[in-house]
Amino acid sequence: MDIENKLHELRIFIRKYDLFSAEEKIFLAISGGVDSVVMGRLMVELGQPFGVVHCNFKLRGEASDGDEAFVKQMANEWKVQFFSTSFDTKAFAEENGQSIQMAARELRYGYFSTISQQQGNAKIATAHHVNDALETILLNLTHGTGFRGLSGITPARDHFVRPMLAFTGEEIREIAGALALNWREDASNAKDDYERNKLRHRVVPVLEELNPSLGATLKDTLARLWATDAAVKGELEVWQAHHVVEKEGYTEVTLKGAGEHSTFYVYEYLKAKTSLAYKPFKQLQASIEEGTSGKLFFTDTHQINLDRGRLIISRAGGDEGDEPILIEANDKEIIFQLGKLSCERLAMPVAIDKSQNLALLDADCLQFPLELRRWREGDSFVPLGMSGQKKISDFMIDAKIPVNLKSRVYVLLSGGEVVWVVGKRIDDRCKITSSTSRVYKLSVC
Structure with missing residues (x-):
């Protein structure tokens, strides 16, 4: 030789x-x-x-x-x-x-x-x-x-x-x-x-x-x-660029307008990202074709929610966030599952910012230490702009939060009362008014 x-x-x-x-x-x-x-x-x-x-x-x-x-x-x-x-x-x-x-x-x-x-x-x-x-x-x-x-x-x-x-x-x-x-x-x-x-x-x-x-x-x-495999990977990348969006803590896959080969693309993407086997994928595909919404599918590492013409993919939930994190009056920064929570005291006047990841609260209505934790059944608050109590579970339904993302919803409590559904809505009772003199600003990034 x-x-x-x-x-x-x-x-x-x-x-x-x-x-x-x-x-x-x-x-x-x-x-x-x-x-x-x-x-x-x-x-x-x-x-x-x-x-x-x-x-x-x-x-x-x-x-x-x-x-x-x-x-x-x-x-x-x-x-x-x-x-x-x-x-x-x-x-x-x-x-x-x-x-x-x-x-x-x-x-x-x-x-x-x-x-x-x-x-x-x-x-x-x-x-x-x-x-x-x-x-x-x-x-x-x-x-x-x-x-x-x-x-x-x-x-x-x-x-x-x-x-x-x-x-x-x-x-x-x-x-x-x-x-x-x-x-x-x-x-x-x-x-x-x-x-x-x-x-x-x-x-x-x-x-x-x-x-x-x-x-x-x-x-x-x-x-x-x-x-051929390399060529298909290239086509899959093009499809992903148009139909897959990575968001904070989860991935969204748009199914509408996904094309005639969408079954192949969706399966290849889910298999690579979540290790979804073909048998449960066939069940998922049947639900897509039937127009079902709100159905959950699980792998060892992820959960997939079929939600109104899209797939919401998130990591399988754990116990992190169940125990409250205490926030003292002089704390400037807190690290939790969703990222970093920055805390700051301001004097009026303050420019109103309607960003969902930011909360401007009347500092005089707060009792320290505050508590930051994952929401629980029975939690309620008075959503900004409303006058009556609303359960967090009902609020999430109205906000159309997908089932598998509900475990990622956190609440901030003062004196045992919810004052902010983090990243969603503050409590009306702690909003800034004409009589507010001090503002407590919180932002998530």
Whole structure:
């Protein structure tokens, strides 16, 4: 095998997908297996600055420790930085109700991301190759997928890069033989305990019988899929610019006039932002088509409210804000969940500012310390311009505040009475009048 030719192919691939520059220090995720060992050696041949990261999952006893020692020795021979960590993967999987493979993946990528951050957002290179991409596509098809799932493993995602997608698994083993490399064999790869192994051992050989040039075909197909994926991402960004607005603490997606391909755009956006699975998305889509309003959908991290032709997306609520924050008379600034609350005493006259994020209150009607907290059932006040009490819950309905944003509504209390629904309306009893001599100004930013 002509190693120089393979190095040339690798350089072209790295440049084509803009994975990293020749001077940029990257970190290689090396397990000790043939794919990652070849990746390390090729980076040495390229003269690429790099360090090595390794995970010991403690799944194979002494063999796992042997892998770690082997990789550390290689890093020493290459004279590069070496980082490693170990996990009790089985315990983590049991605690989180995950398969061993999913648990190992979460632990691995979490550790790699930590190293990336510690090293100035350095890129982490994994040794995925063309056959891995094929297995991913087959798995996605088996379990159900959309367009993105058909792209398999892409050359770059966030701070992860995959330069070995330039080669098939067979090519990598040929390179290892030509360079007389040693590597560690994971005995579990020979078993059919995992879905990937079943595909690798039973399905892929059949595909290779049908197409003896499967590797070359896959390279061409993946390149076309990645190009299409990039084009679709561009279209999605254009759609987002017209229909998605980031607001203070939440995101609003306008559904009206979203176009004939809106179902695709909305799903791709929600999946990326909230990890919404396709099954609940179909339920959401049915509600959109039925014209339903006020319905909530949840993911582990977000809640999505279908509200009058739009989606209101916010982080899943927590307990922050339930306990009152006391504001003393001499306090100038308070930090709370919605941002910063600035406090200031002024003498009359004061120019009236009707901004919702600002409250001008008659200082003489206030009793310190004031209390700032999230609204509660039963809270009421006299909205500015009215003469009677109104429950905060009814006020929010009239103000058309979406269901999933109601938990973000705060109130300011004086002597146990609400004097300001923060960012919405002050209490009429504390408004500035002709007899006001001192003003207490509050603003949220």
